Amino acid sequence: MAKASSSRQAITANRLRDGAVVYLAVDGNWSENLAQAATAPDGDALKKLFDRAAQSARQNLIVDPVAIAVDDVDQTAPVSFREKIRLRGPSVRPDLARI
Amino acid sequence: MYAYDTYDQTFVDQRAAEFRTQVARRLSGELTEEQFRPLRLLNGLYLQLHAYMLRVAIPYGTLSSRQLQALADIADKYDRGYGHFTTRQNIQFNWIKLEEAPDILADLAVVEMHAIQTSGNVIRNVTADHFAGVILGEADDPRITCEIIRQWSTLHPEFSFLPRKFKIAVTGSLVDRAAIRFHDIGIRIRKAADASLVHDIYIGGGMGRTPFVAPLVKANLSKAGLLSYLEAVLRVYNRYGRRDNIYKARIKILVDALGVDEFARQVEAEWMHTKLEGADLPEAEEQRIRAFFAGPAYETGLPATPIETPDLRETGFADWCKTSVFPHRVPGYAVVTISLKPIGGIPGDATSQQMRAIADLAEAYSRHEIRVTHEQNLVLPYVRQIDLPVLWRKLACEKLATANVGLVSDIIACPGLDYCSLANARSIPIAQRISERFAELQQQHDIGPLKIKISGCINACGHHHAGHIGILGVDRKGEEFYQIMLGGTGDETAAIGELVGPGFSSNTVVDAVETIVKTFLDLRQPGEVFLNAVRRLGLAPFKERLYARS
Ligand code: SF4
Numbered sequence: 001m002a003k004a005s006s007s008r009q010a011i012t013a014n015r016l017r018d019g020a021v022v023y024l025a026v027d028g029n030w031s032e033n034l035a036q037a038a039t040a041p042d043g044d045a046l047k048k049l050f051d052r053a054a055q056s057a058r059q060n061l062i063v064d065p066v067a068i069a070v071d072d073v074d075q076t077a078p079v080s081f082r083e084k085i086r087l088r089g090p091s092v093r094p095d096l097a098r099i
Numbered sequence: 100m101y102a103y104d105t106y107d108q109t110f111v112d113q114r115a116a117e118f119r120t121q122v123a124r125r126l127s128g129e130l131t132e133e134q135f136r137p138l139r140l141l142n143g144l145y146l147q148l149h150a151y152m153l154r155v156a157i158p159y160g161t162l163s164s165r166q167l168q169a170l171a172d173i174a175d176k177y178d179r180g181y182g183h184f185t186t187r188q189n190i191q192f193n194w195i196k197l198e199e200a201p202d203i204l205a206d207l208a209v210v211e212m213h214a215i216q217t218s219g220n221v222i223r224n225v226t227a228d229h230f231a232g233v234i235l236g237e238a239d240d241p242r243i244t245c246e247i248i249r250q251w252s253t254l255h256p257e258f259s260f261l262p263r264k265f266k267i268a269v270t271g272s273l274v275d276r277a278a279i280r281f282h283d284i285g286i287r288i289r290k291a292a293d294a295s296l297v298h299d300i301y302i303g304g305g306m307g308r309t310p311f312v313a314p315l316v317k318a319n320l321s322k323a324g325l326l327s328y329l330e331a332v333l334r335v336y337n338r339y340g341r342r343d344n345i346y347k348a349r350i351k352i353l354v355d356a357l358g359v360d361e362f363a364r365q366v367e368a369e370w371m372h373t374k375l376e377g378a379d380l381p382e383a384e385e386q387r388i389r390a391f392f393a394g395p396a397y398e399t400g401l402p403a404t405p406i407e408t409p410d411l412r413e414t415g416f417a418d419w420c421k422t423s424v425f426p427h428r429v430p431g432y433a434v435v436t437i438s439l440k441p442i443g444g445i446p447g448d449a450t451s452q453q454m455r456a457i458a459d460l461a462e463a464y465s466r467h468e469i470r471v472t473h474e475q476n477l478v479l480p481y482v483r484q485i486d487l488p489v490l491w492r493k494l495a496c497e498k499l500a501t502a503n504v505g506l507v508s509d510i511i512a513c514p515g516l517d518y519c520s521l522a523n524a525r526s527i528p529i530a531q532r533i534s535e536r537f538a539e540l541q542q543q544h545d546i547g548p549l550k551i552k553i554s555g556c557i558n559a560c561g562h563h564h565a566g567h568i569g570i571l572g573v574d575r576k577g578e579e580f581y582q583i584m585l586g587g588t589g590d591e592t593a594a595i596g597e598l599v600g601p602g603f604s605s606n607t608v609v610d611a612v613e614t615i616v617k618t619f620l621d622l623r624q625p626g627e628v629f630l631n632a633v634r635r636l637g638l639a640p641f642k643e644r645l646y647a648r649s
Contacts, residue, residue, distance in 0.1 A: 017126060018196035019150035060128040063146065080577060082516060085525075086148050090193075090517035092445055092527045096179060 006069040006079045009046055010037040011053045012086070013062035021086045021098075022062060024053050030062055032098065034087055035076040100163055100468060101246050101391040103211045110253075111208045114215060118142050119201035126198060143214025144200055147520050151195040153203060154217040159227035159245040159269075160188030160471040164458040167469055169210040171454035177203050182454070184439060184447040186511060186562055187266070188226050188471040189217055193518055215253065220261045222252035222333075228270040228277045229472040232394055233480045235428045238290045240392045241269035241277070244298075244325070247380055247388055251326050258333050262340030263348035265333070266305075278473060278589030280304045280313045281565055283350045284332065296322045302332060302362070303354030304593075306559035311351040312593045314359045316366070322385070324370075327378040331369035335362070395466040395481055401431025405487040416491055418502040418540060424487065433487060435465075435479040436472070437494060438501040438509060442538045443531050446512040447475030456497040464490050473562075474511055474550075476504060506543040507551060507616065508534035511562055515555025515572060516579070522555035524572025524579035524605070529553055532609045537616070546616060549629045550588070565589035567630045568615060569596040570608065581608040585615065585641060586633040600642055611645055618644045 011024040022030040023037035031037065040046040046067060053065035069079040078084055089097045103111070118138075125135040139145075143154040155170070162170075170190060174182050177199050178192040185191055195203065207213055216224045225245040232240040248267060252258065258265075268282040279285025285301035298320040304313025320328055332350075339357075341347040354362045405420075425434040437457060440446050449457070457477060461469045464486045465479035472478060482490060494500040503509045510533060513519065515526030530553055537543055552566030556573075563569035569584035580602040587596025603611045616629075618641050623632045633641075 014146055014150075016132075017198045019146055021149060057132070060126065063132050081579065082148070082522075085516055089149060090527075091525065092517050092531065 005072050007041050007072055008039040008070055008075065009042065009067040010034065010039045010070050010075075010078075011049050011065055012037075012068050012083070013053060013057070013065040016060055016063055024049055024056075024065075028052060030056065034070070034078065037070075037075075039070055039075055100161055101158075101242075101388070108208075108211070111211070111213045111215075114142070114213060115201065115204035115208045118204055122197060122201050137219070139197075139200075140218040141215070142200075142204065143217035144195070144197070145218065145520075147193065147518055148516075149518065150193065151197055151200065152518070153192045153195045153200060153214055154185070155190050155192070155207060155212060155214050156217050156224040157189050157212075157471050158249055159225055159231070159242045160229050160473075161231075161242060162469045162471065163210075164462040164467040164469070166210045166212055167454050167458040167461070169206060169212070171451040171458065173203055173206060174451040174454065176206075180452075181448055181450045183445075183514065184449065184471050184475050184477070186473050186475065186513070186560055187217075187224060188229070188473055189224060190471070191514070193514075216249075218264075220263050220265075222248075222255070222258055222261070222265045222267065225249055225252075226266070226268045226277055226282075226473060228272055228275075229470040229478050230276060230425065230434055230480070231271065231470075232392060233427055233429075233432075233434050234272060235426055236273065237271040237428070239271040239288045239296050241271040241286070241288060243385075243389050243392050244269045244286060244288060246391070247326070247385065248329070250388075251329075251378070251380075257330075258337065261333070261337060262342045263345070263350075265336075265350070267329075273591060275589070275591040275593070276472075278562070278565060278593070280593040281306055281310075281562070281589055282313065284329065285313050291319060298322065298325055300328065300332075303351040303359075305349055305351045306562060306564045307349070308346055308557050309352065310559070310564040310595045311355065312595060313351070314354070316354075316359060316363045323379055323382075324374065326380055327373040327376070328366070328370055330373040330376075330378045331366045334369050334373065335365050339365075397429045397432065397481075398483070399431075401483055402485055403430055405484050415495075415500070415502055415540070416488060418544065419491055419500055420487065421544070422502045422504040422506060423500075427481075431484055433482045433484050435482045435487070435490065436504045437477040437479065437499050438504050439476050439499075440503060440509045440534065441498055441501050442503075442508060443535045445527050446510050446530050449477075453497050453499060456493070457499070460490060460493055474509065476509070502540060503534075503543055505548050505550070507537045507546050507549045508543060509550070510534060511550070511552040511566070513554050513561035515553075515561075519555060521558060522572070523557075523574040524555050524581065526553040526555040526561055526570075526572060529570060529572075529581065529605070529608060533612055536609055536613055546620065547628050549616070551612070552587075562589060563587070564595045565593070566596055567633070568612060570612075573602060575602065579605045581605065583608070583611060583615070583645075585638060586630065588630055597638055599638055600646055614644050615641050 025031040025036040071077040300317040301313035470478035510530040512526040512530035516522035554561035584596030
């Protein structure tokens with residue numbers, strides 16, 4: 001299987017009050033939907049996103065923000081297996097799937 | 100069972116109230132995440148892949164019906180209707196909201212439960228043989244020692260910031276069901292020649308990155324000197340344990356570095372001091388704690404076997420008796436293990452409905468008591484033989500009568516990458532697929548005792564080093580890969596499994612397990628069990644078959 005190519009990243013974190021998986025959205029809010037996430041190539045634009053995430057952490061909205069690679073073709077799909085599971089929910093409980 | 104006194108209850112209530120204020124301060128921003136993290140971990144609250152996870156302590160794996168009911172209520176009210184029993188005899192809830200965690204601790208406190216000592220660099224919840232107090236040939240009920248250690252260790256000011264976490268397991272039997280030699284301290288209680296109780300103390304065992312089988316450091320320790328001796332061990336560890344390197348911080352590394360003799364000498368020297376400091380328990384206090392574990396008043400004159408009816412002969416009752424029913428020390432009674440490993444199921448998971456059903460069954464047939472095993476099953480310790488058929492039928496209604504305890508589909512699996520933020524690979528789907536591959540019960544009985552244990556990373560929560568077949572998930576260039584070890588065991592012949600060769604992809608690992616089992620079936624001698632065959636044959640024939648095709 002061809003590996004997904006990725007040149008863009010999104011910022012993900014867990015929401016402080018309930019731990020839910022969230023993504024930094026284009027409007028600056030945090031969304032549970034990766035499709036709404038802002039993405040940027042490595043560099044200044046990504047650093048800006050990360051600064052915004054750090055500010056949200058200081059405002060006690062989220063914890064542990066990190067940048068994750070997203071698929072170039074389908075930007076609603078993370079590249080790493082771990083992030084796919086975070087996005088969808090446990091693979092062994094499809095009944096609890098988020099998407 | 101141990102019952103809280105006012106001191107215990109006040110402590111747990113206060114702790115829940117204190118956590119409520121800490122959470123409020125975190126949510127308001129008064130505490131940063133950095134400041135708050137150690138406080139939440141002190142109360143068993145982790146942040147995992149999908150949400151917060153709360154690990155609730157089940158001291159030495161003993162639960163009352165009322166407590167299990169309360170856990171079912173928590174699963175429904177605050178989680179998603181299920182919980183996961185762990186290899187440390189605890190339960191984890193996977194979908195906890197931080198803002199609700201204080202309410203859960205308050206609910207737990209009502210039933211004399213908490214989440215203390217389930218995380219952090221402290222003496223963790225002490226584990227025990229799950230057949231404690233009911234199995235034949237036991238020198239003493241290990242839970243008495245566990246409870247004494249719990250009271251001594253909880254909030255012990257000297258041992259609240261150890262170099263790393265510290266795990267103690269206790270058994271009172273020669274047959275080791277508690278894997279004592281894979282713990283920081285393993286305690287075996289024995290009867291000495293003069294019939295007094297003595298302890299053999301094994302120190303420096305563990306799994307993880309550097310597995311060790313604990314050596315015997317002190318034999319024949321008298322009951323009266325136990326706490327001062329443990330205090331001396333912890334003090335030496337606290338003083339010399341490596342705090343500079345997380346991978347070298349466990350006591351096993353210290354024991355290995357010093358050598359057993361030198362480590363033992365240092366502990367003996369320290370013991371001279373701790374003995375004088377009054378750590379040991381007065382006899383009267385020991386007797387007070389012992390009284391809680393006297394067990395129920397047993398009926399006498401009960402039939403020694405269940406009454407066989409024609410419908411029982413037709414169905415799977417006999418198979419279930421073969422694997423799930425164990426001899427009780429009192430005639431007319433049985434110890435029943437409830438498999439939490441349905442074919443294709445998630446090892447150790449129980450729904451709230453199943454928890455309530457088991458709590459009800461324990462109330463009706465097991466004097467309100469349940470045990471949690473480190474193999475992620477549950478036990479009813481006081482079942483009358485004559486009640487076995489009805490109990491079996493009721494368990495079957497809840498899909499809790501799988502007759503596979505100790506067999507190839509009774510697999511230990513950690514949460515792995517489906518839940519755990521430290522994981523490299525998934526464990527649960529591998530367990531599910533293996534159990535489906537060997538679903539046919541007659542085949543499982545033919546294969547005989549076989550323990551498969553799976554971890555999703557080197558931390559080894561799934562005890563892969565101690566599996567007859569151990570499976571370790573690794574990340575190879577972003578793909579899940581699985582290493583296989585053979586010949587490990589956590590029993591009284593404790594051994595670390597040996598790596599069989601290069602790893603397998605998630606697509607091929609189940610085939611590899613099947614190849615190993617087939618090789619065993621082809622080469623075994625009459626009556627030989629898997630572990631003994633691996634010991635006799637070595638890895639060579641398994642390697643040959645596994646890698647011949649590649
Ligand atoms: S072994 Fe690793 S993956 Fe499994 S529960 Fe422990 S830390 Fe998580």
